[in-house]
Amino acid sequence: MIEARKLSKVYGEIRAVEDISFRVEKGEILGFLGPNGAGKTTTMRILTGALRPSSGTAVVAGFDVLDQPLEVKKRIGYLPETPPLYEDLNVTFFLKFVTKIKGVPSQERNDRISWALERCGLKEVSKRLIGNLSKGYKQRVGLAQAIINRPDVLILDEPTVGLDPRQIREIRELIQELSKDHTIILSTHILPEVTMICNRVTIINRGKIVLEGEVSALTKDKTLEEVFVDLISKEEGVRLPTESSSVTYTQS
Amino acid sequence: MKRSFSNIWALVQKELRHYFFSPIAYVVLMIFLTLSGYFFYAGLIRFSEQYKYLKNMMQYYQNPEMLARMNLNEMVIAPALFNMIFVFLFVIPLIMMRSLAEEKRQKTDELLMTSPITPNQLLAGKFLGAFGFILILLLPTVIYQGMLFKFAEPELGPVVTGYLGVVLFAASGIAIGLFASSVTENQIIAAVVCFVVLLFMFIINFVNVPEGTFIYDIVKYISISDHIRNLLKGLIDSRDLVYFASFASLFLFLTKRSIESTGWR
Numbered sequence: 001m002i003e004a005r006k007l008s009k010v011y012g013e014i015r016a017v018e019d020i021s022f023r024v025e026k027g028e029i030l031g032f033l034g035p036n037g038a039g040k041t042t043t044m045r046i047l048t049g050a051l052r053p054s055s056g057t058a059v060v061a062g063f064d065v066l067d068q069p070l071e072v073k074k075r076i077g078y079l080p081e082t083p084p085l086y087e088d089l090n091v092t093f094f095l096k097f098v099t100k101i102k103g104v105p106s107q108e109r110n111d112r113i114s115w116a117l118e119r120c121g122l123k124e125v126s127k128r129l130i131g132n133l134s135k136g137y138k139q140r141v142g143l144a145q146a147i148i149n150r151p152d153v154l155i156l157d158e159p160t161v162g163l164d165p166r167q168i169r170e171i172r173e174l175i176q177e178l179s180k181d182h183t184i185i186l187s188t189h190i191l192p193e194v195t196m197i198c199n200r201v202t203i204i205n206r207g208k209i210v211l212e213g214e215v216s217a218l219t220k221d222k223t224l225e226e227v228f229v230d231l232i233s234k235e236e237g238v239r240l241p242t243e244s245s246s247v248t249y250t251q252s
Numbered sequence: 253m254k255r256s257f258s259n260i261w262a263l264v265q266k267e268l269r270h271y272f273f274s275p276i277a278y279v280v281l282m283i284f285l286t287l288s289g290y291f292f293y294a295g296l297i298r299f300s301e302q303y304k305y306l307k308n309m310m311q312y313y314q315n316p317e318m319l320a321r322m323n324l325n326e327m328v329i330a331p332a333l334f335n336m337i338f339v340f341l342f343v344i345p346l347i348m349m350r351s352l353a354e355e356k357r358q359k360t361d362e363l364l365m366t367s368p369i370t371p372n373q374l375l376a377g378k379f380l381g382a383f384g385f386i387l388i389l390l391l392p393t394v395i396y397q398g399m400l401f402k403f404a405e406p407e408l409g410p411v412v413t414g415y416l417g418v419v420l421f422a423a424s425g426i427a428i429g430l431f432a433s434s435v436t437e438n439q440i441i442a443a444v445v446c447f448v449v450l451l452f453m454f455i456i457n458f459v460n461v462p463e464g465t466f467i468y469d470i471v472k473y474i475s476i477s478d479h480i481r482n483l484l485k486g487l488i489d490s491r492d493l494v495y496f497a498s499f500a501s502l503f504l505f506l507t508k509r510s511i512e513s514t515g516w517r
Binding site for chain 2: 045048049050051070071073074076078080082084085086087088089093097098100101102103129145
């Protein structure tokens with residue numbers, strides 16, 4: 001469903017992403033992890049067709065992002081780190097606008113909107129201005145705009161940020177349910193979330209893939225958090241203490 | 253084709269919604285209608301005082317030729333339309349400043365870039381949305397002209413071409429505003445850049461250049477007011493139309509370049 005082939009993105013001197021390749025099969029949820037500034041967002045933006053890679057390419061939902069970006073964009077839903085919301089529109093109008101530009105046929109629009117409102121728990125705020133909503137609601141409107149066209153591929157950048165525990169659970173359930181007919185890439189810093197809902201993880205650091213594998217295999221004798229911290233500290237040349245690790249701070 | 257039209261239409265609706273769901277529309281409507289109404293009223297009063305005076309003189313001197321100079325089109329309508337353009341000089345930067353700058357600041361450009369719309373469709377939507385707003389702004393001023401037609405007999409031709417001039421000027425201003433708004437996230441900077449460029453095109457003919465020189469031709473060509481004058485007089489010159497069309501296309505092209513420089517395609 002998603003195949004990244006040797007993606008690289010260079011901004012002047014900075015290599016944001018270097019030679020990244022991975023595959024995500026239909027129905028899978030891939031946890032996409034890495035420290036801040038590792039190149040996660042850049043990679044995800046390339047997969048959406050919005051950003052042209054410096055070299056390499058990706059095939060998303062059967063279309064090449066370089067040759068047919070519009071076809072890719074029709075088949076993806078993207079929730080960026082900052083949800084793209086127009087503060088001076090109300091929720092329903094905004095979602096209607098999204099269905100229009102995503103090319104949802106006009107007779108299906110109202111169904112799709114009420115489905116998304118229902119699924120993201122937005123019914124009671126559907127007539128309110130987005131600017132007046134709380135952070136959690138805004139996040140849910142962001143999720144609603146991503147899933148509203150029932151995309152083949154969903155790319156979610158920290159979808160549960162700013163939500164309360166009950167909402168987080170609802171959103172996780174929603175994501176798991178969506179994975180039945182969608183392929184999902186999920187980027188997050190909440191590692192237990194990955195253990196809970198992802199099938200596989202890819203960890204990147206400084207623009208390169210440093211670990212790939214099944215969640216169940218990786219978390220056999222360590223938690224994902226230990227795996228992650230060990231890996232990144234090794235890369236950085238520094239070993240940082242983790243809550244559960246017995247290793248104290250040593251400079252190597 | 254149908255898809256691209258419906259994308260553009262969705263964007264136009266969104267733009268108009270932004271204008272009327274924020275204070276901008278009402279502030280701009282108030283400024284524009286107050287000032288253009290004032291200019292119209294002042295011009296009309298001056299005209300009618302002068303008319304009364306000349307009428308007395310005509311009876312006194314028994315000379316019916318004296319009133320022939322009094323022309324409603326030239327003395328009231330054309331100046332009123334020119335003053336509308338002058339007000340646009342200040343109002344268009346206000347209308348346009350948020351257009352693309354706000355999309356970037358609120359990160360909503362991310363949604364547009366990951367949706368199946370092209371930069372051209374976005375530009376067309378933004379342009380037509382603002383243009384629609386300008387037409388709504390101009391609509392009430394038609395009442396002024398309607399009153400003149402009810403109580404006097406101005407010529408229709410110059411009124412129509414005059415409005416054409418106003419609309420063409422607005423279109424050029426929108427193109428400049430879009431460009432200014434595309435190069436920054438800061439609305440104030442966008443407004444100032446738009447205002448300065450518009451003002452420059454407006455006042456460039458103030459400079460005293462000897463006629464017949466190359467520079468004179470250039471100044472004459474890029475000055476907006478020189479191209480508006482013919483239209484206000486009732487003359488449609490294809491050179492003026494080409495001027496406004498190329499003016500708007502130049503800035504739309506620059507805007508497209510500026511949008512695409514983010515990597516969007």
